[in-house]
Amino acid sequence: MNWQLCLRGGLSKPMIKCRSIRYRYARRAPWVLDQFSHSFPAGIHLIKGYSGCGKSTLLRLIGGYLKPAEGGIEIAGYGRPNKRFQKRGLGFVFQQLNLLPLASVRRNLDLAAALAGLGAGERRERAAHILDRLGLSEFHRRMPKTMSGGQQQRATIARALIKEPQVLLLDEPTSGLDDLNTNIIIKVLREFIGEGDRIAIICTHDARLERIADELLDFNRFLPLERHLEALA
Amino acid sequence: MNSWILTVSYLWKDTWKRWLEQPGSVLARSVVTLIMVGLATVLLVGFRMQVENVREQIESFGLRNIIIEERMGPEVVERGAPTDRFRDLQQWGDLLSGRVLSHVARSDQGRRARIVSYTDADIPGLLSYLQFGHPVFVLSSDLPEGLVVDYQTGDMSITAVALRMEERHGLVFSEDVLFVPSHRARALERRGFSMVYFFERAPNAPPLDKLSASLRVLAQAEEARQVEVRSSDHLLERLREMEEQQNLLRLWLGGILGGALALIYGVLSILEFRQSLYVSALLRSFGVSSFFLGIRTIFENAFIANGVALVVISLLQWQHENLFAALRVDTAADLQELYWGTETMWIFVAVNVGILLSSLPVFVALRRPVGEILE
Numbered sequence: 001m002n003w004q005l006c007l008r009g010g011l012s013k014p015m016i017k018c019r020s021i022r023y024r025y026a027r028r029a030p031w032v033l034d035q036f037s038h039s040f041p042a043g044i045h046l047i048k049g050y051s052g053c054g055k056s057t058l059l060r061l062i063g064g065y066l067k068p069a070e071g072g073i074e075i076a077g078y079g080r081p082n083k084r085f086q087k088r089g090l091g092f093v094f095q096q097l098n099l100l101p102l103a104s105v106r107r108n109l110d111l112a113a114a115l116a117g118l119g120a121g122e123r124r125e126r127a128a129h130i131l132d133r134l135g136l137s138e139f140h141r142r143m144p145k146t147m148s149g150g151q152q153q154r155a156t157i158a159r160a161l162i163k164e165p166q167v168l169l170l171d172e173p174t175s176g177l178d179d180l181n182t183n184i185i186i187k188v189l190r191e192f193i194g195e196g197d198r199i200a201i202i203c204t205h206d207a208r209l210e211r212i213a214d215e216l217l218d219f220n221r222f223l224p225l226e227r228h229l230e231a232l233a
Numbered sequence: 234m235n236s237w238i239l240t241v242s243y244l245w246k247d248t249w250k251r252w253l254e255q256p257g258s259v260l261a262r263s264v265v266t267l268i269m270v271g272l273a274t275v276l277l278v279g280f281r282m283q284v285e286n287v288r289e290q291i292e293s294f295g296l297r298n299i300i301i302e303e304r305m306g307p308e309v310v311e312r313g314a315p316t317d318r319f320r321d322l323q324q325w326g327d328l329l330s331g332r333v334l335s336h337v338a339r340s341d342q343g344r345r346a347r348i349v350s351y352t353d354a355d356i357p358g359l360l361s362y363l364q365f366g367h368p369v370f371v372l373s374s375d376l377p378e379g380l381v382v383d384y385q386t387g388d389m390s391i392t393a394v395a396l397r398m399e400e401r402h403g404l405v406f407s408e409d410v411l412f413v414p415s416h417r418a419r420a421l422e423r424r425g426f427s428m429v430y431f432f433e434r435a436p437n438a439p440p441l442d443k444l445s446a447s448l449r450v451l452a453q454a455e456e457a458r459q460v461e462v463r464s465s466d467h468l469l470e471r472l473r474e475m476e477e478q479q480n481l482l483r484l485w486l487g488g489i490l491g492g493a494l495a496l497i498y499g500v501l502s503i504l505e506f507r508q509s510l511y512v513s514a515l516l517r518s519f520g521v522s523s524f525f526l527g528i529r530t531i532f533e534n535a536f537i538a539n540g541v542a543l544v545v546i547s548l549l550q551w552q553h554e555n556l557f558a559a560l561r562v563d564t565a566a567d568l569q570e571l572y573w574g575t576e577t578m579w580i581f582v583a584v585n586v587g588i589l590l591s592s593l594p595v596f597v598a599l600r601r602p603v604g605e606i607l608e
């Protein structure tokens with residue numbers, strides 16, 4: 001499979017390297033990713049494509065939540081994705097609203113930050129800042145089930161950002177969100193990436209996010225013809 | 234608060250919520266533990282009590298004594314058969330012998346005494362009592378020494394002087410014993426008696442087990458007579474057998490208890506783990522180790538199982554008298570030692586090994602990649 005990308009410029013040195021990755025979910029299932037090689041430098045990378053084209057799988061592989069059948073992934077400063085990377089260097093926003101259901105928003109942030117090794121004072125300071133940036137200051141004591149989908153999504157992003165990770169992976173972060181919520185997220189992502197040599201990889205169908213991307217990866221280009229026909233049917 | 238405390242506190246909250254939402258699961262685990270531990274405790278403690286009982290018998294019997302009791306029926310007495318074929322024992326130690334008659338005597342105050350007649354051959358063994366010059370005497374542990382007591386048996390009156398029974402002879406006689414020379418009790422002897430020998434082995438004598446084995450062979454020589462040979466070596470052998478059975482019982486009960494708990498807790502744990510699969514995966518995605526999350530299952534099950542086991546054993550100890558009275562087992566034992574000694578240790582070892590085994594499926598399930606669970 002050949003992979004192509006569309007560069008918009010502004011990218012710095014590579015931080016994530018994917019080398020000839022192959023992955024499939026079951027032994028006899030078709031490869032979801034087949035010989036995928038790519039380098040992700042600092043900046044915002046947007047991955048587009050039909051459902052099932054392997055976007056989310058790629059994020060899970062980079063996050064270390066799946067292991068490639070073949071090939072390898074290298075993260076600058078960590079080597080292969082490992083526990084240390086997951087604790088300190090990675091912020092991951094899953095497609096579904098994955099907040100701990102029995103913890104308040106603040107406690108959700110606290111737990112992720114504590115696992116990243118942040119002290120109580122720093123956690124408090126960062127939580128106040130990030131919740132304020134995402135318009136959730138008033139919701140820090142709220143339990144997830146008492147919040148709307150948009151608020152929960154912003155809380156999930158806050159939890160990923162509180163440890164100021166080197167790599168931020170977002171799987172459909174704005175799906176189902178209105179323009180107001182989407183704009184808040186876009187603004188925060190821009191600020192986050194602008195603060196240093198950080199990398200954000202976003203899988204999305206949302207065209208509104210394209211304007212902040214430094215690189216656009218279109219996975220549809222590499223799908224076989226029958227998948228295009230399926231998608232159009 | 235550090236990450237460890239935050240994680241544990243969240244897991245506790247998650248567990249508590251699950252218990253409140255599904256009390257049946259906790260109840261099922263508790264009931265299974267209650268039944269299994271209760272049964273194992275009663276069996277092991279009951280068996281331990283029997284072993285302790287034998288041990289006490291050995292202690293009170295002494296390690297160098299033999300008691301022989303040979304029943305002589307009226308027909309044996311009638312035909313004048315030899316009635317002291319075990320007397321040769323006296324060459325190996327002290328021998329107290331006498332004919333325990335089937336009659337009992339009663340004093341004027343209604344005090345009961347077993348009647349024992351003695352011949353000239355029995356005198357050497359009775360010298361410690363006969364030295365006071367009273368051929369008719371009553372041995373007692375509580376009558377004042379020198380007290381003259383009048384006894385009546387049938388139409389016969391006997392006047393005896395009370396003497397203090399030596400402690401060692403208490404093994405043979407559990408009540409007052411009225412010693413009468415044989416020639417004064419002929420009429421009573423004709424109705425049959427038991428020839429009793431109490432033998433205390435001398436240090437240079439053959440070993441007790443060899444002596445008692447020879448005595449048993451001798452006892453079987455004349456089948457018509459009923460002979461009972463009691464010695465501590467017999468009890469020691471019985472104790473050894475019981476201790477072997479006790480170890481076997483511990484192993485089997487421990488295996489059954491641990492196996493049953495492993496099976497039932499294992500099935501319930503994996504069902505419950507499926508409910509917390511999402512939370513576990515989410516915590517793993519933050520970097521919490523799978524091992525740490527697996528330990529949570531062990532702690533949860535160990536908390537329930539050990540808690541229930543402690544309560545069950547405490548309740549059984551509390552209800553010990555009633556329970557073992559119902560089972561007709563003697564309860565004169567140190568309850569603390571019985572319930573919180575070796576038997577309990579075996580039970581707790583079996584319970585906790587079962588719990589460890591039950592958590593294996595959870596550890597296997599925790600190997601599933603986070604990326605296949607969270608979406």
